[in-house]
Amino acid sequence: LAVSKKDDQEKLSKTTEPKNRNNTTAWMYGPSHLQRFIDELSRSDPSRKGKVRIQRANRRAMQLLESAEPWSASDKITLGVVLIKMLLETAKVDLRGGRRRLNFDEEGNPLGTPAFEYQKKWENGSKLVGYVTMSEDFYKMVIEDKFSSLDAMTSRQKPMVVPPIDWTSPFDGGYTILKTEFMRTRGCQLQVNALKEADLTILMDGLNVLGKVPWVINKKILSTAEKCWDDGIVLGDIPSRDDHNLPPAPIRPEGKNKEYEEAQGEFQSYRNALMKYRRIHQKNMDLRSLRCSALLKLNQADQFKEFQKIYFPYNVDFRGRAYPVPPHLSNIGSDLCRGMLTFSESKPLGPRGLYWLKVHLANLAGNDKITFDERAEFTEKNMENIRACVNDPFGENKWWMSLDDPFQALATCYEIVAAIDSGSPETYESSLPVHMDGSCNGLQHYAALGRDRVGGKAVNLCPLDKPQDVYSGVMEEVIKRVAEEADKFLDINESDPDKLTKNERKALADHRAAKLVNGLIDRGVVKRTVMTSVYGVTYIGAKKQIHEKIEEKLEDRGVDVDEIEDEIFAACGYLARVTMDVMGDLFQGARQTMNWLATCAQLITSQGQPVAWMSPTGVPAVQPYRQKQPYTIVTLLQTIVLINNSDNLPAHKARQTSAFPPNYIHSLDSAHMLLTAIEMDKRGLTFSAVHDSFWTHAADIDEMNDVLRCCFIDLYKRPLLEELKEAWELQYPSLNFPDLPEKGDLDLNDVRKAPYFFQ
Numbered sequence: 001l002a003v004s005k006k007d008d009q010e011k012l013s014k015t016t017e018p019k020n021r022n023n024t025t026a027w028m029y030g031p032s033h034l035q036r037f038i039d040e041l042s043r044s045d046p047s048r049k050g051k052v053r054i055q056r057a058n059r060r061a062m063q064l065l066e067s068a069e070p071w072s073a074s075d076k077i078t079l080g081v082v083l084i085k086m087l088l089e090t091a092k093v094d095l096r097g098g099r100r101r102l103n104f105d106e107e108g109n110p111l112g113t114p115a116f117e118y119q120k121k122w123e124n125g126s127k128l129v130g131y132v133t134m135s136e137d138f139y140k141m142v143i144e145d146k147f148s149s150l151d152a153m154t155s156r157q158k159p160m161v162v163p164p165i166d167w168t169s170p171f172d173g174g175y176t177i178l179k180t181e182f183m184r185t186r187g188c189q190l191q192v193n194a195l196k197e198a199d200l201t202i203l204m205d206g207l208n209v210l211g212k213v214p215w216v217i218n219k220k221i222l223s224t225a226e227k228c229w230d231d232g233i234v235l236g237d238i239p240s241r242d243d244h245n246l247p248p249a250p251i252r253p254e255g256k257n258k259e260y261e262e263a264q265g266e267f268q269s270y271r272n273a274l275m276k277y278r279r280i281h282q283k284n285m286d287l288r289s290l291r292c293s294a295l296l297k298l299n300q301a302d303q304f305k306e307f308q309k310i311y312f313p314y315n316v317d318f319r320g321r322a323y324p325v326p327p328h329l330s331n332i333g334s335d336l337c338r339g340m341l342t343f344s345e346s347k348p349l350g351p352r353g354l355y356w357l358k359v360h361l362a363n364l365a366g367n368d369k370i371t372f373d374e375r376a377e378f379t380e381k382n383m384e385n386i387r388a389c390v391n392d393p394f395g396e397n398k399w400w401m402s403l404d405d406p407f408q409a410l411a412t413c414y415e416i417v418a419a420i421d422s423g424s425p426e427t428y429e430s431s432l433p434v435h436m437d438g439s440c441n442g443l444q445h446y447a448a449l450g451r452d453r454v455g456g457k458a459v460n461l462c463p464l465d466k467p468q469d470v471y472s473g474v475m476e477e478v479i480k481r482v483a484e485e486a487d488k489f490l491d492i493n494e495s496d497p498d499k500l501t502k503n504e505r506k507a508l509a510d511h512r513a514a515k516l517v518n519g520l521i522d523r524g525v526v527k528r529t530v531m532t533s534v535y536g537v538t539y540i541g542a543k544k545q546i547h548e549k550i551e552e553k554l555e556d557r558g559v560d561v562d563e564i565e566d567e568i569f570a571a572c573g574y575l576a577r578v579t580m581d582v583m584g585d586l587f588q589g590a591r592q593t594m595n596w597l598a599t600c601a602q603l604i605t606s607q608g609q610p611v612a613w614m615s616p617t618g619v620p621a622v623q624p625y626r627q628k629q630p631y632t633i634v635t636l637l638q639t640i641v642l643i644n645n646s647d648n649l650p651a652h653k654a655r656q657t658s659a660f661p662p663n664y665i666h667s668l669d670s671a672h673m674l675l676t677a678i679e680m681d682k683r684g685l686t687f688s689a690v691h692d693s694f695w696t697h698a699a700d701i702d703e704m705n706d707v708l709r710c711c712f713i714d715l716y717k718r719p720l721l722e723e724l725k726e727a728w729e730l731q732y733p734s735l736n737f738p739d740l741p742e743k744g745d746l747d748l749n750d751v752r753k754a755p756y757f758f759q
Contacts, residue, residue: 035636073642074633081635084118084132091115093137113137118637130638143291146229147299154296157325159304164211164313167204170195174211174313180325184317186624189647190610191318194620202617206674207314207322209681213688214309214344215331216431221339221411222301224393229298231394236406237297237336239290244280247273276562293328294336300329301340309344319663320619320670321691331433332690339407343686343697346429353698354416354425360434360698361386361412366404368759369469379416386413433688433695436705436758438669440470441692442534443590444757445668448716451746452589460756461746467756471527477582479521482575485514513574516567517550525549526579533583534590534665538658542576550575592741593721594661600728601660603735605653611660613724615667616715617674623663625655668720675711680704694758708758713748 071079094112115138120130134142147154156178167173167182170192174180185191228238250273253266304310312324312331324330331341349357355376362368362375370378379386388397390413403409411432419428438444439460447456456462458470490511492504500508528545529537537545550572551561561568584591601611612622629644673689680687680696685703688695696704721740728737751757 073644077633077640077642078635081637081640085636088114088116088118088132093135093141095137095141120638139288143295146295146302147292154299155326155328157327158300159215159310159312159326159329161304161307161310163214163311164208166208166211167200169204170200173204173207174315174325180313180315182315184315184323186318187645188318188622188624190612191620191622191624194612194622198614198620199618202674202678203316203320203619206617206677207316209677210314210322210688211311213686214311215341216308216310216344217301217305218340218342218411219305220414221407222298222305224410225336225340225407226298226302227394229294233394235401237290237294237334239287239294241291243284243287246280246284247277249277250274272562275565279562296328297333297337297340300326304329316619316670318624319621319667320615320617320674321666322670322673322689331688331695335405335407339405339411341433342411343431343433345686346431347686347697347699348427349419349425349430350699351426352702353428353430354419356434356698356701357412357416357419357430357432360432361409361416363435363437363759364403364405364409364412369467369472371466372755372759387417389413390417430698432698434698434701436694436701436708438692438758439467439756440531440534441669442531442662442665443470443587445665445672446534446587446590446593447746448712448748448751449668449721450589450593450741451743451748452587453744453746455587455589456746456750458586460759461754462750463753464756467759469523471523471530474530474579474582474586475521475523475526477586478526478575478579481578481582482514482518482521485510486518509570510574512567513571516564516571517575520550520553521575525553525575529576529579530583533580534587534594534662539573539576539580542580543573546575546579547572589741589744596721596738596741597661597664598657600725600737601657602653603737604728604732605651605656607732607735608651609732610651611656613664613667614727616671616718616720619667619670621663621667623656623659625652625659626650627652664724668715672708672712672715675715676704676708679707679711683707705758709752709754712757713751716748 090110091114092110092112093115094110113135115135117133117135118130119133120128123129142150157175160175162176165173165176170182173182183191183195185195225238227233228235229241232241234240250270253263253270312326314322315325316322324332329337329340331338358376358379359372362370362378365378367375367378382399385397385399388395389400389410393400393410400406400410400413415430415432419425419430422428443455443459444461446452447459447461453462457464458468458473460468488511490507492500492508494500494508497505525546529542532541532545547569550568554561554568604611610623610625612620614620624645626645626647626649629646629649630641631644633640633642669692673691673694676694677687677689683703685700686696687704694704694708725737725740728735
């Protein structure tokens with residue numbers, strides 16, 4: 001890949017950014033004038049006027065780049081499209097003779113084929129959308145060299161090799177050179193203004209604790225993952241190197257001079273073939289994305305594998321949830337990312353560390369519904385498999401590949417074997433992070449808010465000998481209801497569908513759906529819907545989640561899912577409805593609190609205001625959802641429709657209302673994590689986290705378990721809902737907010753003795 005050596009042209013592109021200070025400026029930087037300007041610049045011998053104009057443009061470009069004045073969305077788009085157009089015209093790939101670098105002809109133009117292609121496609125038959133895609137040559141190049149030729153361009157925000165700068169204000173912290181955004185505000189100026197006035201001490205202290213944790217690349221797991229890629233082994237995040245067989249694109253039938261039924265039949269066959277073609281084509285495009293994603297992870301791990309310490313700067317979203325800034329490689333990533341990362345600092349396992357490593361491996365294997373002792377026993381029973389995997393991960397015994405999180409599991413296998421073989425496991429220096437995860441954490445927060453004993457028991461807030469599995473409980477009830485529906489006898493005459501009543505059609509549809517999915521439902525089918533139900537998942541979202549799992553199961557049974565796509569779609573809608581009904585019945589306490597929060601949000605939005613609140617750690621949260629206002633920009637390539645979501649637009653009442661309950665719960669789980677991080681740091685213990693998954697050294701798991709429970713209890717001893725209501729009543733004195741939902745009799749102190757609260 002190379003871009004033409006026309007440095008002035010790149011500088012000029014900055015000048016296309018219109019500041020819209022007056023109509024003359026907007027006119028001067030309109031598409032026609034920009035194109036004339038670029039054509040002038042591209043000439044080998046520009047005119048005298050052209051040279052003067054180029055010099056003037058370069059000066060203006062420097063002024064704009066050095067200015068602190070923010071650029072509007074239209075300014076960025078106008079500039080961006082000019083740069084994209086230049087990239088399309090100048091970026092080339094030349095693979096002749098195995099070359100990776102580009103040669104130039106006598107006039108300085110790059111040789112080779114275009115690296116990118118621009119095309120327009122109709123979407124949904126009504127919208128023409130422009131796409132910039134990688135050419136086949138370019139795609140092959142980056143896949144073959146694992147993005148090594150693009151190291152400098154894959155991402156500016158990578159892991160750091162020095163500790164991040166501590167956050168001391170919303171404008172100071174993170175990367176040492178790159179400007180780091182403290183909060184992902186989604187363009188909400190109200191949020192920015194609130195941050196300037198807030199006391200963010202707790203939030204910044206928590207982010208600084210997370211950011212100063214040193215990591216190192218686990219070279220064994222990196223090497224294993226690279227071999228999986230090189231050998232075409234499909235495992236976890238390593239996708240297939242081969243595309244699905246794509247049939248020829250079907251040809252639309254003309255339908256002329258044919259009987260209606262014959263033409264209708266041909267068109268239906270064409271429609272089915274077209275759907276199948278598009279489906280397989282999309283699967284291939286998804287595979288390409290997965291390959292690029294995996295290679296970017298491997299590429300960055302390879303770049304940093306020789307560093308003794310690497311760091312991840314953190315920032316937050318508008319609810320206060322913390323995220324590492326680097327997009328490709330971090331501990332918040334997938335199993336592959338987590339497996340390739342380990343703490344830089346090691347610590348003796350002590351008397352209980354090896355036990356927790358064994359429990360950790362069982363969790364990664366998917367055996368997390370049994371007691372801790374049974375999990376440790378599971379690992380001990382599989383020591384022969386563990387040693388075989390460590391001795392040769394690609395030998396005859398590939399036990400580790402069958403586990404839920406294979407790369408993290410293999411890393412744990414290495415650690416367990418090394419500790420045992422050291423002869424003194426208690427003094428063995430271990431650097432592997434061990435995780436403790438919340439049990440359906442959203443429901444845990446709802447149960448604590450409402451002191452819901454029934455809900456709290458279901459999500460392990462109470463002392464129990466064995467862990468409760470809320471997903472299995474929901475699954476069993478869903479299976480029962482679906483089986484009852486499938487076994488029903490319907491006395492309905494289906495011979496003439498037009499004569500069926502609305503109720504009969506619904507009963508028939510539910511019966512057919514139940515018969516299709518009966519026997520396919522397991523814990524995995526309902527898990528995502530249960531997990532996200534407390535975070536405001538919609539019926540459509542739940543249907544999509546279930547659809548993916550049901551299709552996988554039908555394909556495993558050899559069913560051609562393309563042939564019965566409509567039936568599957570309807571059946572998954574039915575199953576989503578049943579699952580959400582079961583959730584509402586089983587967790588009535590959570591539903592009452594959720595409804596109270598939504599009702600209050602609806603009252604606030606009725607005043608034309610966005611919902612805002614203060615999190616327990618002092619983070620001012622303002623929901624950014626506004627009514628959309630589309631407007632069009634004319635660029636050098638095409639017209640582009642942008643959405644204006646300015647604070648001046650009316651609040652989007654429906655989104656403000658439906659999003660508030662899950663957003664509020666997210667602000668609470670963030671508060672719990674940050675408070676735990678600060679307390680762990682005070683005790684001199686290493687701590688990292690991925691939302692409701694808390695990490696530390698194996699030796700410190702028992703102490704972390706104590707800390708996270710104490711922080712949770714302290715958090716919920718505060719009258720959080722009462723404080724929320726009081727703040728709103730002061731802010732909106734004309735509104736009559738409903739009474740708080742009645743609280744149950746859950747004793748928060750039980751959480752201290754609940755062994756499976758986090759597990």
